[in-house]
Amino acid sequence: MTLLDASKTRPRGGGPSFSLGNRLFRVAWMLGWLLLARYTPPPLHGWRRQVLRLFGAKVGPGARVHASVSIWHPRNLELGERVLVGPGARIYNQGRIVIGPDSVISQRAHLCASSHDVNDPLFQLVLRPVTIGRQCWVAAEAFVGPGVTMANRSVLGARGVLLRDTDEDGIYSGNPAQLLKRRALRQT
Template identity: 40%
Template sequence: MMKQNLEKFNNSDFDRGASKGKELFWLLLRGFFFEFSVLPLSGLRRKILNLFGSKIQGSVTLKPQVKITFPWKLSVGENSWIGEEAWLMNLAPIEIGANVSISQRVMLCTGSHNWKKESFDLITQPIIIKDGAWICANVFIGPGVTIGENCVVTAGSVVTCDLPANMICSGNPAKPVKER
């Protein structure tokens, strides 16, 4: 049986997508304007994200206490919402379509580790959420997942594979339950 040996972990080839200075500046602003702010400052948050390389279109609503790892790896379509305490761990790109609702405490996680290797290598894959989807509260979406257009993922679900368009999906692992 293989055991992981974290002393052998090395992610020096991981591309963070920006300089260390830019990342440090982002971490400072993220704490003040995103994670610890309770003020409804969506317009200002959109401007800050776009200054850091996000592609935020139109009137996206960014609720207080949203955590975004790398804004330069994020795109969000018009009229979408990102709820309180959502965490977008975008080590790889996250693409959110138009009119998408990301509810409270959703975790979009583009990274994992290769448990088959002793060195526990970092694995990253993008997440794509298509137009009109609703990701309900406390959902976890893992690396490499695409959520289909107008799909609803019910509260507390765990999504580890692609979900189809126009379906209500639920569970751990999330599966299609019925048409929307």
């Protein structure tokens, strides 16, 4: 993906941050999702997986993405096996977002893989990938910020704001999210 230099394109004045090809692809993507997936019934997860793959997402078997999910760029998305992305979740993946197997992104959660260089007077866009490990849970309306890695089996509580990497099995909550305790997983 071609990220443009803010000193040349002046995005704060209305100029683009991405190439024309990127912008045209996203228009096609938004129309494709709207026409092919946005209004599909909840059980049609297999169909929505195919639509995502058609537009370049890597989607594992059994992944379930609800029709009301917002995905900025499917080519920057990788979903592991049996991932669940709940209703109204926002995947703002200008940068790459990877969600590991058996993880849950709950309703209206927000994953964001970009920011701006605060030391640049033009606020140059910076892409910072987000990685969600296996068996993680991002609860309702929580936010995972740019460059964050959630370690395997970690949890971010409802409306939490995660700006730093987590430890395995950690349960985090608050704004900014803090470690509350460790998961004590039962044997199944």
